[in-house]
Each structure stands twice: as C-alpha cells, then as structure tokens.
Amino acid sequence: MMPVADIIKEISQEEGNQVKYFEDLLEKIKKLNMMWKVLLFAFVVTTVQGRYENVNMKQDWWETAIFYQIYSRSFMDSDGDGVGDINGITSRLEYLKEIGVDVAWLSPIFKSPMHDFGYDVSDYYTIQPEYGTMEDFEHLLRKANDLNIRIVLDFVPNHTSNESEWFIKSSNKDEYYNDWYIWENGYLDEHGRRRPPNNWVSVFRKSAWTFMTNRDQYYLHQFGEAQPDLNFRNPVVVDEMKNIIKFWLEKGVAGMRLTSINHLFEADKDLYGGRYPDEPLTGKPGLGPEDYGYLEHIYTKDQEEVYDMVSQFRDVFDAISIRNNITRVMMTDANTNIKNAVRYYGEGIHSGAHIPFNLALVEDLDRDSDARDIKYAVDRWLTYKPLKKQANWLIGNHDKSRVASRFRPELVDAFNMLVLLLPGIAITYMGEEIGMINGFVPWSETKDPQACNTDDPVNFIQVSRDPVRTPYQWNNGKNGGFSTAEKTWLPVADGYEQLNVANQRSAVRSHYQVYRTLTNLRIRPAFKYGRYESLALNSDVFAFKRWYNDDTYVIVMNVGKTYHVVNLTAFDLVFGQLEVEASSVLSSRSYSDNVQANYLDLTADEALVLRMQI
Numbered sequence: 158m159m160p161v162a163d164i165i166k167e168i169s170q171e172e173g174n175q176v177k178y179f180e181d182l183l184e185k186i187k188k189l190n191m192m193w194k195v196l197l198f199a200f201v202v203t204t205v206q207g208r209y210e211n212v213n214m215k216q217d218w219w220e221t222a223i224f225y226q227i228y229s230r231s232f233m234d235s236d237g238d239g240v241g242d243i244n245g246i247t248s249r250l251e252y253l254k255e256i257g258v259d260v261a262w263l264s265p266i267f268k269s270p271m272h273d274f275g276y277d278v279s280d281y282y283t284i285q286p287e288y289g290t291m292e293d294f295e296h297l298l299r300k301a302n303d304l305n306i307r308i309v310l311d312f313v314p315n316h317t318s319n320e321s322e323w324f325i326k327s328s329n330k331d332e333y334y335n336d337w338y339i340w341e342n343g344y345l346d347e348h349g350r351r352r353p354p355n356n357w358v359s360v361f362r363k364s365a366w367t368f369m370t371n372r373d374q375y376y377l378h379q380f381g382e383a384q385p386d387l388n389f390r391n392p393v394v395v396d397e398m399k400n401i402i403k404f405w406l407e408k409g410v411a412g413m414r415l416t417s418i419n420h421l422f423e424a425d426k427d428l429y430g431g432r433y434p435d436e437p438l439t440g441k442p443g444l445g446p447e448d449y450g451y452l453e454h455i456y457t458k459d460q461e462e463v464y465d466m467v468s469q470f471r472d473v474f475d476a477i478s479i480r481n482n483i484t485r486v487m488m489t490d491a492n493t494n495i496k497n498a499v500r501y502y503g504e505g506i507h508s509g510a511h512i513p514f515n516l517a518l519v520e521d522l523d524r525d526s527d528a529r530d531i532k533y534a535v536d537r538w539l540t541y542k543p544l545k546k547q548a549n550w551l552i553g554n555h556d557k558s559r560v561a562s563r564f565r566p567e568l569v570d571a572f573n574m575l576v577l578l579l580p581g582i583a584i585t586y587m588g589e590e591i592g593m594i595n596g597f598v599p600w601s602e603t604k605d606p607q608a609c610n611t612d613d614p615v616n617f618i619q620v621s622r623d624p625v626r627t628p629y630q631w632n633n634g635k636n637g638g639f640s641t642a643e644k645t646w647l648p649v650a651d652g653y654e655q656l657n658v659a660n661q662r663s664a665v666r667s668h669y670q671v672y673r674t675l676t677n678l679r680i681r682p683a684f685k686y687g688r689y690e691s692l693a694l695n696s697d698v699f700a701f702k703r704w705y706n707d708d709t710y711v712i713v714m715n716v717g718k719t720y721h722v723v724n725l726t727a728f729d730l731v732f733g734q735l736e737v738e739a740s741s742v743l744s745s746r747s748y749s750d751n752v753q754a755n756y757l758d759l760t761a762d763e764a765l766v767l768r769m770q771i
C-alpha cells in the first residue's frame with residue numbers, strides 16, 4: 158500500500174492535466190482506511206477541480222465560438238442591383254457584434270456563373286464581380302478585425318464550374334489540364350447510340366454524366382451539369398486545392414469550410430476492370446432512375462481516400478496556423494451517416510477537421526419530433542463524437558427549410574436555446590435569430606437548380622432551396638431594407654413588414670431579444686466549460702442541465718402542444734428555487750421570476766433558461 162504522504166506529494170507535483178491520473182489515485186485511496194479516505198478524497202477533488210479550471214481556461218478562440226452563416230447573395234445589397242454583396246456585409250458587421258456573434262462564415266463569394274449560386278466556382282482566386290472586388294473583401298477583413306469578428310469562407314473543392322478555365326482547357330484536351338476532371342467514353346447500346354458510362358445519378362437528379370462534343374467524352378458531375386467533378390486522383394489537382402486554401406488563409410481569413418467533402422472521390426475504376434461500376438438500387442418506392450434516392454451511393458460517396466485527403470488539407474491549415482501564431486479553423490461538411498460523420502474529427506494517423514459539421518438537429522428532427530427525439534438526436538451525436546473533441550450544433554442552413562417553417566414559429570426560441578446552450582460550438586444560419594420563415598417563390602421565379610431540374614411546376618416546391626434563401630429582413634421599408642432595387646434576385650418573404658430586425662429590436666419581447674440574452678449567457682463558465690446532462694421529462698418536455706462548480710442551469714422546453722407540469726428534481730442536485738434567465742417570446746415569465754424545481758407548469762411551446770438559487 159502506498160503511504161499517504163507519497164500520495165499527497167504525487168498529487169501536488171503532478172503538472173499535467175491528466176484527469177485519468179487522478180482517477181487512478183482515487184482507486185488507490187479506496188484501499189486506505191476510512192479517515193484517510195475522507196481527507197484525501199476531499200483533497201483530490203479540490204485539486205482536480207483546480208486542474209479542470211486550468212485546463213478549460215486554455216480554450217482556443219474557436220472552441221465555443223458562435224458562427225453565423227451569411228448567404229452572401231441575400232444578406233445586404235449595397236449598390237441597388239437586387240443582389241447582396243460584400244460591401245453590404247461590411248455595412249452590417251456591427252449588427253453581428255450587437256447580437257454577440259464571433260465569426261461570420263460566408264457562403265461562396267468566388268467568381269461564378271451562378272448556376273448553383275456560387276457553389277460552382279470558375280475562379281477560386283477572384284471575387285465574384287457582382288459581389289465586389291478584392292479591395293472590398295480586404296476592407297471587410299479589416300473592419301471585421303477591428304470589431305473582433307472573424308471571417309470564414311466557404312470552399313467547394315469537389316467540383317468547379319463548367320465555365321472555369323481549367324474545365325474548358327480540359328475539355329479541349331489541353332496537355333496540362335487533360336486529367337483534371339473525370340472523363341469517360343461511355344458505351345454504344347444495341348441501337349448504336351452513345352450511352353453514359355453507368356447508372357450514376359446527380360444529387361440534383363438525372364444522369365451524373367454529361368457529354369461534351371468537343372472532347373467527345375462524358376464528364377462526371379455529382380451535382381449539377383454546370384459542376385464538373387475534379388479528379389482528386391491527380392496530384393496536381395490536389396496541390397492546386399492546397400494552394401487555394403493557403404492563398405485565403407494568408408490573406409487573413411480565420412478558416413474555411415470545405416463543402417460536400419465526402420463526394421471528393423469515386424471508386425477506383427482500376428479495381429473494377431477499368432469501368433466505374435453501377436450503383437445498386439435502393440428499392441425505395443416511388444422513385445425512378447433519375448432520382449438521387451433511387452441508388453445506394455456506395456461508389457460515389459464516403460470513399461476511404463477522403464479521410465486521408467482531409468488529413469492532408471488539415472496539415473495546410475496547421476502549417477499556416479503555426480506560422481501566423483493563430484489557429485485557422487478547418488470546417489467540413491458531409492451529409493453522411495453518423496459513423497462516417499465523426500471520422501472527420503480524425504483518427505489514428507489521420508488528423509481531421511476542427512469542426513466537422515454535426516447535422517443531427519437538421520437531419521434527425523422534423524415536425525413530428527418530440528422531446529424524446531430531441532434527446533436522442535443530441536445524445537447520439539455526443540455519444541459518437543470522440544470524447545475530447547468539441548461538439549458543434551446547427552439547426553439550419555441555406556439548403557434546409559427554416560426552423561419556423563420546418564417546426565413552427567413558436568419553437569424558434571427553444572431551438573435557439575438548444576444551439577446556443579448545448580456544449581461546444583454554435584452555428585446560426587442568418588435570420589434564425591429573428592425567426593424568419595420560408596419565403597414563397599413561385600415556379601416562374603425559381604432559381605435553384607435542384608428545383609428547376611424537377612421540370613415539375615407543382616412538386617418543385619418540395620426540393621426547392623429558394624424559400625430559405627430569400628433576402629434578409631432588416632426593416633419594414635422597401636424590400637425589407639435589403640435593397641433599393643425595383644426587383645430583388647429572389648422575392649422578399651411575405652410578412653417582412655412585421656417580421657424584421659428593426660421591429661424586434663424595439664420590442665421588449667422578441668426572438669432577437671431572446672437570442673441576445675442567450676449569446677450573453679454563453680459567456681458564463683457553465684456554458685463555456687460546464688458539463689451536460691439531459692432528460693426527456695415526458696414526451697413533450699425536453700430539459701438539459703449545464704453546470705460548473707456550484708453554478709447550475711436548467712434549460713427546459715415544452716415542444717408539445719399541451720400544458721404540462723414537470724418536476725426538475727428528476728435531475729441530480731436540482732432542487733429548491735430557480736430563477737428565470739431567459740424565456741421564449743410567448744412565455745408569461747420574464748427575467749428574474751422564480752420557479753419551483755419540483756413543480757413547474759409549462760404552457761405549450763414554452764422554453765426557459767433557469768438558474769439554480771443557492
């Protein structure tokens with residue numbers, strides 16, 4: 158048995174932050190007699206707590222930051238052409254500061270013919286002229302820096318635009334660019350007609366292969382026809398992608414988000430006799446050979462090579478972070494299953510992204526989800542996530558129906574509480590802080606290629622992403638204050654006269670006010686470093702606890718449509734009175750009201766942030 162004095166000495170000398178080390182010690186202490194046990198236990202716990210503080214205080218800038226996604230085309234138009242632009246964003250940076258955002262992440266601003274609104278890049282080193290110039294962008298960076306807001310850029314590595322010089326040269330068999338894309342001959346059917354190489358379907362519907370007459374070959378495009386896939390098995394392409402990352406990081410952006418990362422590679426055709434294999438059918442009812450869901454995407458998504466590529470990209474971020482003595486964050490976006498999703502954190506010899514997007518709240522929840530589904534979605538992600546990595550939360554983006562429309566407007570505050578108060582990084586899609594709703598964009602004005610590709614003036618609405626991209630609603634003036642143009646690129650959503658920032662800013666209770674309260678709360682240690690525990694108190698009421706030392710909060714939300722009385726003492730160490738820190742807009746409770754832990758009545762849709770009184 159280890160002498161007590163030695164144990165104390167060892168604890169005192171321990172320099173690192175290995176909590177495991179203390180756990181081992183606690184094991185040893187268990188074997189001592191009772192009195193020593195009690196004394197030593199108290200000593201170890203106090204010391205460990207101190208160490209936790211030290212460890213936690215070392216958080217890097219991004220680890221609990223709030224990221225705000227700006228759909229660049231729709232945020233603010235400075236020159237009256239009906240399209241959002243960079244100077245428009247610059248002019249609204251104070252607003253981001255006001256609501257407590259740390260990072261503005263911009264949807265693509267690179268030169269693009271806009272077939273997919275910037276997700277089809279024709280030149281990665283140039284700003285889209287419609288959005289401004291490089292000088293405008295540098296001005297944005299300077300002003301953001303003055304306000305201590307960081308800028309992150311979207312980067313689309315999977316494909317370029319079909320109007321990029323690289324693609325045009327490749328389609329002309331230019332020697333250097335010849336192998337930059339995926340070119341195939343296709344085959345002749347029994348009638349002697351030229352057919353695509355296989356059955357692969359684009360994410361936006363229809364064959365993933367398009368014929369180019371000048372090259373007399375098909376090119377692969379996993380997304381739209383205007384988005385030819387780059388060939389990541391060509392090392393020259395990989396080098397160029399790294400150069401692009403370096404270029405923007407050196408210019409001073411705080412990070413980049415790599416989109417659709419799991420599409421970078423297709424199966425290696427050499428392993429299949431030189432021909433890309435057909436993908437098997439899913440057998441899902443109601444789908445035809447032109448629908449993306451018709452096939453099981455085992456050869457076009459989530460290929461093993463992707464994880465090594467991510468690791469190579471991360472090395473570029475790390476090299477520049479070290480050189481500039483500040484972390485440049487790598488974010489990745491992959492729509493995939495949870496086991497693949499968490500692989501983007503890195504594993505074994507492969508380093509991963511700082512922030513691999515967590516789509517759980519977006520993909521796993523819908524209008525029918527109840528408190529148990531929310532708990533399950535949150536806890537499931539936390540369970541799969543590597544223990545020591547930071548979680549991240551988002552509930553919407555430029556591809557997904559808005560919270561107010563996907564769930565209901567009354568739940569906007571509850572979902573903002575989730576995103577902002579769960580442990581880790583929070584990501585808000587612009588407009589969610591004021592509870593914007595999907596706009597209505599008729600077929601005649603539809604722009605989204607995913608919707609246009611349906612060729613269906615009735616059902617296009619089910620896949621159209623235009624409704625979540627309508628202009629930001631600043632005030633009740635012309636075009637919601639977004640633009641002075643006669644016509645904006647997408648119509649402003651109905652109801653902007655009431656639902657806008659100016660109105661909500663002057664109201665005593667509004668989504669905007671709740672959002673600001675939440676971003677202020679986030680600064681407290683319980684939310685920055687604190688631990689997390691959750692309960693579905695019944696099928697309608699979800700609650701979670703965050704605490705740090707003695708400071709304990711309970712966030713409780715009734716996502717059902719009926720009144721409930723709940724007992725929060727179901728949580729360990731929650732009792733007595735709690736004080737209201739924040740409440741959803743329609744709640745009758747306001748700041749500093751008291752509630753009883755063992756008897757809390759909640760109206761439908763009511764959501765509260767409560768702090769335990771001691």
Ligand SMILES: *[C@@H]1O[C@H](CO)[C@@H](O)[C@H](O)[C@H]1NC(C)=O
Binds near residue numbers: 272382
């Ligand atoms: C690029 O693709 C779009 C959409 O299919 C098409 O309209 C356009 O003509 C193409 N441009 C070139 C240069 O091939």
Ligand SMILES: *[C@@H]1O[C@H](CO)[C@@H](O)[C@H](O)[C@H]1NC(C)=O
Binds near residue numbers: 482
């Ligand atoms: C790097 O930055 C940190 C603060 O972020 C500072 O304390 C340190 O001195 C810097 N190191 C160098 C070499 O500039």
Ligand SMILES: CC(=O)N[C@H]1CO[C@H](CO)[C@@H](O)[C@@H]1O
Binds near residue numbers: 276380416417555
């Ligand atoms: C969430 C996200 O970034 N979605 C984008 C993925 O990539 C396609 C094609 O580039 C875009 O259309 C999506 O908007």
